[in-house]
Amino acid sequence: MTQAQTMERPGQTVGGVEKVLEIEDLKTHFFTRDGVVRAVDGVSYHVLKGETLGVVGESGCGKSVTALSVLRLIAKPGRIVQGKIKISGRNLLELSEEEMRSIRGNDISMIFQEPMTSLNPVLTLGRQIAETIMLHQGLSKKDAWDKSVEMLKLVRIPEAERRVHEYPFQMSGGMRQRVMIAMALSCNPKVLLADEPTTALDVTIQAQILHLMLELKEKLGTAIVLITHDLGVVAETCQRIVVMYAGKKVEEATADELFERPLHPYTVGLMKSIPRLDRAATTEHPGRLMEIPGMVPSLKNMPPGCAFAPRCSFATERCRREVPAFEMKASGHYSACFNSDKVAEIYHG
């Protein structure tokens, strides 16, 4: 793991490392019949070259919609209403659909939670991977096919020459996710968006896939945005972490800093509400888990003020009235909370 990166804004580089993907004040709203759903409501984050950024949050927090917005894959009634998405300085939201197609796969790739639904069941693996390569890199069919075999070998599919002729249903869940990774990396993208890539997998297979992703990242220098609800996964794989709640970013810090000194009550709640295996040895009988009372608010009618206030034990009158600004609380550590000092005190006390 690299040491803490300083996060001076604005600019193209941070500590001499290029920002490959930059999201600025992104708003993606869904205009449904029952009202406007503010799925992503002013989210900014960036990824550095070769970095792994974790985006954490529960279902409906907007973490996946942010990623889909980056690829401009938002379907009606959804629309990106505001913001900039820059890849190596180019704003994707200003590109034509034609130009965007050459960005997808080439510069940014995405892998999803359920590999079976993202693979075409009636085409062989080879054909699916080769298709991507031919389309984006203009290789001949023969060369693209060879490259497919090579990619399958890279993701350690045994007997790649034979497997390339097989269909998705002939593979296990872990194998399919390996194929997805092979396909996503086949055009050497700058950024890989991984949306819950291991959630559907068993833990031993999850360990294999995460290990593989990190190894390939080192080898190919791809930046990874790892979107997940699993704090364990981000702690073990990411350098920097963004925590999202109800369409907004609530905290951002390096992984070490975030787990050491969380400054947002929601982050603290998440950390304390999961049973911990590493503490199993130290306690005879575990007490109650910390609960975050209530549930995620409906994105259609958000409470005024801080979205987390109705569930927050630190909430004051001010929290229910004013939206807290997302600001730097310590070097490289940002949080959107009026009570960050108190949170830090209590977490340590």
Add this chain to the structure above:
Amino acid sequence: MAEASGAQGRTPLLEVKNLKKHFPIRKGILSRVSGHVYAVDGVSFQIGHGETLGLVGESGCGKSTVGKAVLKLIDPTAGEVYLKGKKISDLGQLEIRPYRRDMQVIFQDPYSSLNPRMSAGEIVGEPMYNYGLAFGKEKEEKTRQLFARVGLRAEHMLKYPHEFSGGQRQRLGIARALAVNPSLIIGDEPVSALDVSVQAQVINLMMDLQQEFKLSYLFVAHDLAVVEHISHRVAVMYLGKIVEMTDKRTLFTSPQHPYTEALLSAVPIPSPKMKRKRIILTGDVPSPIRPPPGCRFHTRCPYVMDHCKVAEPPMQEVEPGHLVACHLRQPGQALAAAAASNPALTAPAH
């Protein structure tokens, strides 16, 4: 918990002996049986009064099938199930009814296990009616109490399942299970579909209810951290068999089976400073249609020996109450080094 030691001494609440469930695979127009899926292949365990046994394993290991076979929701191929000392595995559909009341189940997906056309109150009240426990006003009053107990409001009784969130639906499922005063609740991945913050609410509720009603749980799940939290004892399954079973503390601090060891080391720990020895198993779980000969784990085991490929290791008690099925372990010879190499305990290495 004092009552957790029930497995020894008194008659256990539930005893399962050599349970097997083989699903036939049929092929062709004559539906000839061409093979079997050996989903559960000789599983034995006991659950004491007020005890929680966690059953963990990866998908396809047969853990859910064990739960269903115990309830006789599917007919076991072989084996015996005793509830409070009474053999229930060979009872007919009618004879088993009174015992069914004593064993309730909570499913993973609370939505598909709740009738969408019944109101929440009807869903929770129905089992009381079915078993003739309460009717009319009394039933309604009991339902109201159950709603309050699981953290739902009385006005929720008139709502329908689609109006509830995932966590609330799971509370409904729990209230329905409690309605008939069972001694045993089988939870089949009851918290897997829930968000982390809500998951904690449901786990806490289940643990509180256990204390209050002296319930026993068979808690089937794949999430080791959750199982560790809620269980008193844990059984680890791999390809239809239990490979290790002991009290949870021993299991998580000094696992004796190589599979348990690998499984524990694969669980990501939410603490970036904690560097562990990670055992990454190669390959996938083999198909339960043709389980490997000898030890079923030998195809992925980092310590595999020639002997493992031919001879199936018997389940042995390496320490009192600690059962392991591995050729590397002999009775009274728990691997001392295992404690030292415990993945969860290893201090920062680099």
